[in-house]
Amino acid sequence: MNAEVKAYSNEPNVRTTEESFIEKVKPHLELIAAITSGVLIAAGWILEKIDLGTASIIAFIFAFLIGGFAKAKEGIEETIENKELNVEMLMIFAAIGSAIIGYWTEGAILIFIFAISGALETYTMNKSHKEISALMELQPEEALRVTNGTQELVHVSDLKIGDHILVKPGERVPSDGRIIKGNTALDEAAITGESIPVSKGLQDDVFAGTVNINGSITVEITKPSSETLFQKIIQLVQSAQSEKSPSQLFIEKFEGTYVKVVLSAVVLMMFLPHFLLGWSWTETFYRAMILLVVASPCALVASIMPATLSAISNGARHGILFKGGVHLENLSHLKAIAFDKTGTLTKGKPEVTDVLVKDGMSKEEILLKTAAIESHSNHPLAQAIVRYTNEHINQELIHPESIEDVSGWGVKASFSNEEWKIGKADFVGKSEAESFMGGSSIQLASEGKTVVFIQRNEVIxxxxxxxxxxxxxxxxxxxxxxxxxxxxxxxxxxxxNTADAIAGEGHLDDYIAECLPENKVEELKKLKERFGNVAMVGDGINDAPALATANVGIAMGEGSDVALETADIVLMKNDLPRIAEAIQLSERMNRIIKQNVIFSITVIIFLISSNFLQVLDLPYGVIGHEGSTILVILNSLRLLKS
Structure with a gap:
């Protein structure tokens, strides 16, 4: 009885082990088939040398079937689906033709090298998908939901907006939300690439996939699991890998026509040289088979896709997400880039730069009472003043007895018998404000700063x-x-004034101030007319129309959902120097693609010419043609390196 229970309980483990082994082996099946094919070719060659002809041919047939199965299946399926011949079909015909004229070894070697190049392409695809797999593994499947003090372990997909979840130290955040209890430091490397933990407190946003390091926090869910920033990153990488660049689309369109031309040339080659050049029928058919091998555009077809996938994979690993090869290809042709200011060139959060007080007044008292009043406001300027005061004065704020918000102007408050006003110059008296401390406010405004005046009992x-x-x-x-x-x-x-100061400080060539969202679109159109290829970098909802108008839209990763969805490229770390890195990656990719195309065409022309001059034998034709394909793929894989 016990033995039966034990055997039964172990059965799932055995099955899991088997499944795990299959999952590990699956990505390498093409390579295993290619190596097995190579072993069979070696066995066939040895058997041929010791005069075991039948056994040799059987070994070669198995080498054909095992090594060529994957590519033959792919070629036949694509031919049926697209109703057009492709490179894979040319290779099948060439291998069969070689066997027909008795060149079993050469045909098998052709299949072997073709299988190796196919395994290399699969390796490139697997490397490009690795980022997605790694990301998906980072997202937890379960969350600890807290309802009326009761904890319940639920699947992430069951979480709804407004649910409260508990995230303990060492756990990953299961869904996007906002902290409502607790303080901690989060490792956001999975989202932004930033290795330094980020401190988080009440009302701070947290993202799925990030790691809670040192404190328990209660998080209120703000997005369903299917719409988290984490999921959007995965979708961006997936769409980028499936979308083809203009160069790739051209090559694929060209491939069908080229294959027909090659097959027509091979058919003519089977007859014309016999009558026109006096070649024997054997030589004529032999040269036709070599032409079928060397004229196939395998290297040309492999010139672009592995390079594009490698570059997209490299970018994803470094926090640059491309939504498709077309955007990566276009990036190196940029002539101008337009930038939004807030949150893009700047931090997007105002900071206190100067505090000036009237002679004889206590700077500490004024700051404390100003911060006490502003602590009741959610305005970014008010929050910046409170933050600055807390950082520089270690005292508890004394809250006002009464407070009144005057929309668009400022705020009124009272402490005992004192009446305080905080706001714009017009709110406290324009002439007095402009003359305060020798007109300091005018100078500060010219530096692009926003000035807030503090008035007590009608005196600034x-x-x-x-x-x-x-x-x-x-x-x-x-x-x-x-x-x-x-x-x-x-x-x-x-x-x-502000635009001039920021543009000067940021080293920009030019700026356009007082620009509404619709004006940004018009300015983008003017830039496109002037420069041709233009990018737009932004992060807000108001930038979305301009991002869509530009040839290449680049969004900051911490920006709005609309900006992320509209843009063609996303900088996950809000790191502007990544733009130059992305352009450099685009230049490298285009350079490698150009090298691949020129090399592959040169090799094809050289091999075809050598065949017509009758100096090229089939084995060397196979090695030259398939070797060039492997070299092109290996050259593309260089883009995986930083």
Missing amino acids: VGLIALKDIVREETKLAIDKLREKGIYTIMLTGDSQ
């Missing part, structure tokens, strides 16, 4: 200047682009 006692700080990497990114001869311009809705 201080001002706070804030600015959306230019990202540290912005200057480096713009300088790299300008070195490549790319024109850079900023499109922003900010005032002339």
Whole structure:
């Protein structure tokens, strides 16, 4: 009884082990078949040398069947589906033709090398899909849902918007949400590529697939599992791998016509040289078979797709997601790039840069009372002032007795018998504001800063200047682009003063201020007329129309969902220098594709010429043709390296 139970309980483990073994072997089946074919060819050759002709032919037949099965199946299925012959069919005809005229070894070697090149292409595909597999493994399948204090383990797909989940230290966040309890540090490398953990507290957003490092947090779900940023990344990489570049589409269209031309030439080659050049029938048919082998565009067909997949895979590994080969190909032809300001060139969050107070006043008191008033507002400027005060003054805020928000102008508040106003110059008295401390506000405004005035009992006692700080990497990114001869311009809705200051600080060539979303589209159209190939970089909903208008739309990974969906390329780490890296990757890819195409055409022309001059034997034709295909694929695989 116990033995039966034990055997029964172990059965799933045996099955799991078998399934695991099959899963591991499956990606390498083509290579295993090719190697088996090679072993059979060697056995056939040895048997032929010791005069065991029948056994030798049997070995070669098995080499044909095992080595050529995958490619033959692929060729026949594509021919039936597209109703057009392809390269795989040419190889099948060539191998069969070689066997018919008694060149079993050469035909088998042709199949063997063709199988090896096919295994290499599959390897390239598997490498490009590896990023998706690695990403999918990072997303948890289960979550600990908390309902009225009760914890329940549920599948991630069962989570709904508004559900609360508990994420313990060391666990991955199962779905996008917002922290409602607890503080922690999250490893967001899976999303942004940034290895340094990011501190997270109340109301901070968290993303599926990131790792909770050191504190338990309760998260409120804000998106269903199918719409998380993590899922969008996976979908982006998948769509990029399935979408073909213009070069690849041209080659595939050209392939069908080329195959027909080759077959027609082979048919003519079977007869004309016998009558026109006096070749024997054996020599004529032999040369026709060599032509069938060497004229096949295998290397040409393999010139583009492995290179494109390798480049897309490389980009995905470094936080640059391409939605298709066409965008990667176009990137190297850019002549101009337009940038949104907020959240793209700048951090998107204003920071306090200057605090000026009236002589004789306490800077600490003014900051504390201003922060106490502003702590009741969700406005980005108010939050920046509170954040600055907390960082510089280690005191608890004393909250006002009354507070009134004056929409569009500022805020009023009272402390005991003091009346406070915080806001624009017009709100506290324009003339007094402009003359405060020798007109400091005018100078600060000219530097692109926003000035907030502080008034107590009808007297201005201080001002706070804030600015959306230019990202540290912005200057480096713009300088790299300008070195490549790319024109850079900023499109922003900010005032002339702010735009001028940011453009100067960011080293941009030009800027257009007070630019509404519809104006951005018009400016993009003008840039396209002027430069031809133009990119747009943005992160917000208001950038989506411009991203769609540009030849290449580039979205920042922390941007809005609309921007991510509209853009052609996504920078997951919000790292602008990645644009120059992406352009460099595009240039490398196009250069390698050009090398592959020129090399493959040169080899085909050389082999065809050698065949007509009767100096090329079938074995060398097979090695030259299939060897060039393998070299082209290996050259493409260089793009997998950083």
